[in-house]
Every structure is written in C-alpha cells, then in structure tokens.
Amino acid sequence: MKSYKAPRSIEIGGNGGVKPLRIGGSAPVSIQTMWKSPLTGGDLESIARTLGGLEQLGCDIVRFAVPDMESADALVGLSKISSMPLVADIHFDHRLALRCLDGRVAKIRINPGNIGSEDKVRQVTEKARDTNAAIRIGVNSGSLPRDIQERLEAAVPESAEARLHSRASALVETAIREMEAFDRFSFDRVIVSMKASTVAETIEANRLFALRYDAPLHLGVTEAGPLVGGIVKSTLAFSALLADNIGSTVRVSLSDTMENEVIAAREILSECGKRPGGVRIVSCPRCGRNGFDVHSFVDRWQRRLMSMDRDITVAVMGCVVNGPGEGKHADIGITGAGDSVIIFRHGETVRTVRGALDPETVDRAFAEELDKL
Numbered sequence: 494m495k496s497y498k499a500p501r502s503i504e505i506g507g508n509g510g511v512k513p514l515r516i517g518g519s520a521p522v523s524i525q526t527m528w529k530s531p532l533t534g535g536d537l538e539s540i541a542r543t544l545g546g547l548e549q550l551g552c553d554i555v556r557f558a559v560p561d562m563e564s565a566d567a568l569v570g571l572s573k574i575s576s577m578p579l580v581a582d583i584h585f586d587h588r589l590a591l592r593c594l595d596g597r598v599a600k601i602r603i604n605p606g607n608i609g610s611e612d613k614v615r616q617v618t619e620k621a622r623d624t625n626a627a628i629r630i631g632v633n634s635g636s637l638p639r640d641i642q643e644r645l646e647a648a649v650p651e652s653a654e655a656r657l658h659s660r661a662s663a664l665v666e667t668a669i670r671e672m673e674a675f676d677r678f679s680f681d682r683v684i685v686s687m688k689a690s691t692v693a694e695t696i697e698a699n700r701l702f703a704l705r706y707d708a709p710l711h712l713g714v715t716e717a718g719p720l721v722g723g724i725v726k727s728t729l730a731f732s733a734l735l736a737d738n739i740g741s742t743v744r745v746s747l748s749d750t751m752e753n754e755v756i757a758a759r760e761i762l763s764e765c766g767k768r769p770g771g772v773r774i775v776s777c778p779r780c781g782r783n784g785f786d787v788h789s790f791v792d793r794w795q796r797r798l799m800s801m802d803r804d805i806t807v808a809v810m811g812c813v814v815n816g817p818g819e820g821k822h823a824d825i826g827i828t829g830a831g832d833s834v835i836i837f838r839h840g841e842t843v844r845t846v847r848g849a850l851d852p853e854t855v856d857r858a859f860a861e862e863l864d865k866l
C-alpha cells in the first residue's frame with residue numbers, strides 16, 4: 494500500500510457574512526460547482542438566491558469566471574451579499590485578482606505561470622495573505638507549459654503504461670513549477686488541481702502528486718462531457734482517489750446544470766463514505782408493472798428532498814410487487830398499487846390514496862406524510 498501525504502488544512506471564508514470552510518485536514522470533502530453564465534453587475538440579489546439554493550443541495554463553494562474588470566466588480570458585489578464562499582477564476586491579468594480580493598472572495602484560481610512577472614505574483618500573494626484567501630493552481634492537460642509539452646511530444650514511450658505515466662508526470666511537474674512560484678513568497682494557502690480528460694491520467698497524476706506533497710487536492714476530470722458520460726468519468730476517477738484518501742474538494746464538470754453537478758458530486762461522496770447524512774433517494778427503474786409514474790415523481794421531488802436538512806432514506810417504487818418490500822429500510826416510501834398509491838414507512842402502509850393519481854393529489858399526500866417524520 495502506497496503512503497500518500499495527508500493534506501494540510503486550509504480555512505477559507507469567514508470574512509463578513511461568508512461561511513467559513515475548511516479544505517483538507519480532517520474536514521469533509523467539499524463540493525464545488527461553477528457558474529455557467531457571464532457575471533455582470535445585473536441582478537446580484539437573484540444570483541445570491543440561486544447560490545442559496547445550491548447551498549441547500551449541498552454545494553460548499555461556487556466559482557465564477559472573471560475575464561474582465563466588469564465581472565471582477567460584480568463578484569466583489571456578490572461576495573458582500575452571499576454567504577457562499579466564492580472563487581474567482583482568472584487567467585493572465587493579475588489586476589483582476591487584486592480587484593476580486595477587495596471583496597470577500599474566498600479563493601482565487603490563478604496560475605503564476607500565466608500572470609507574468611514575479612512582482613505581479615508577489616502582489617497577488619500578499620493581498621491573498623492579507624484577506625485570508627486561498628489560491629488554487631489549476632493545471633490542465635490541454636495547456637501545459639511549452640517546454641513540458643514539447644518534451645512530452647518528443648518522447649517515444651515504450652508502452653501505453655509508460656505513455657500514461659509520462660503524461661501524468663507532466664501534469665505534476667507543471668503543478669510543482671507553479672507551487673514553487675508561491676513558495677518564494679512563503680505562501681502555502683495553496684490548493685492544487687491536475688485535470689486530464691481521461692480518467693486514468695487524472696488518477697495517476699493525483700496519486701503521483703499525493704505521494705510527495707501535502708497541498709490539498711481539488712479533484713476534477715476536465716471536459717468530462719454530458720450528463721451521463723461526465724458522471725461516469727468523474728465517478729470512476731473520484732472513487733479510486735477517494736479510496737486512497739486523496740482529494741479534499743471535488744467538482745463534477747458536466748455539460749449540464751450546476752444543480753446536477755452538485756447532486757452528482759454529493760451522490761459520489763455519499764457512496765464513497767465521504768459525506769454522511771443527508772437525504773438518500775432510492776427509486777425503481779420502472780417497468781411494465783408500474784402503477785404510477787416513478788420517473789415524473791422523482792423529477793418533481795428530487796431537488797426538494799435533497800434540499801432538506803435530514804438524514805433519511807426515501808423510496809419511490811412503481812408497484813406493490815417489489816415496492817414496499819424493497820423499500821423496507823426506507824424512512825418513507827411511495828409506490829403505485831393498481832389504481833391507487835400507497836405511502837409507507839419502513840414497509841408499513843400509513844396512507845392509501847385511492848383512484849387519485851393526478852400529480853397534485855399524490856404530491857399533497859406525500860408532503861403531509863413527509864411532514865410527520
């Protein structure tokens with residue numbers, strides 16, 4: 494068994510009304526997503542409400558692209574009205590990082606390698622230190638430094654395994670180079686991500702890094718893909734790494750909604766034993782025996798159930814053939830039964846809604862029984 498370094502603990506947030514959050518150490522693995530539209534100075538209150546909804550789903554951190562001063566100003570404004578720890582994602586222009594650090598932005602994602610001069614790196618580092626912000630170095634396989642990329646292309650690996658190792662090593666070498674730029678200023682509030690677009694490379698790079706360094710790792714598979722493919726790739730990569738206790742914070746990158754990124758991350762962490770508690774939904778796939786539409790019920794209820802601050806299991810089954818039996822362990826369950834719907838607790842029927850399968854009636858009955866839990 495290889496011996497990986499335990500991640501050091503870094504606390505972010507805690508300024509003004511921003512929720513404090515620990516990354517690394519013995520803290521639970523945190524969940525991130527990224528805002529999917531340009532950030533302008535528009536309706537920041539509405540964005541703050543959306544962030545509140547994401548928080549209820551289990552999201553701990555939200556990152557925003559900051560390509561210009563308008564979005565930096567907007568992020569500063571948002572950081573003053575939202576309790577969510579926010580991250581500014583910046584490339585090239587250190588002045589954007591300095592501006593974001595005027596607010597309560599908890600973390601900056603920026604690579605010293607593309608900021609420019611050492612003095613610019615120093616300015617960002619000093620201001621991050623003064624404002625208790627952390628910095629994430631984000632290394633992607635698609636944007637390695639030219640010398641490392643050229644060396645990689647010139648090499649002729651003897652096997653697929655050797656090729657995988659050299660590509661993963663290139664990610665680690667790039668991350669170390671970036672970390673050293675911060676080491677020069679004794680700044681260690683650094684989180685590192687190394688994202689490759691394949692699962693194997695992502696796992697290998699993070700393992701190689703964790704053998705030698707204790708910077709907390711942000712896990713992600715870059716350009717993971719649409720909903721199903723993206724979740725499959727992220728699940729494979731994260732579960733292998735989390736089993737080795739590698740990974741302090743995760744983002745499931747999907748060509749899909751922020752809500753689904755958060756729910757997917759939450760499910761992965763829960764199944765890996767890294768995020769206890771919360772609402773677990775078990776539901777049947779539905780088949781020709783179904784007496785009620787499991788799919789639409791789950792669609793209507795998933796977000797509401799997962800936003801509840803409860804530690805319960807909810808079963809949604811299509812028919813009585815397997816419904817109450819398979820849902821015996823559930824704190825509450827619902828199943829179709831011919832032209833009726835049965836609501837049960839730990840397999841015992843507590844309510845039967847006869848001949849009324851319209852969604853409103855079913856939802857009302859289920860909500861009333863849920864309230865009694």
Ligand code: SF4
Nearest residue numbers: 777779780783811812
């Ligand atoms: S619970 Fe009933 S409807 Fe659902 S998959 Fe099983 S047999 Fe089919």
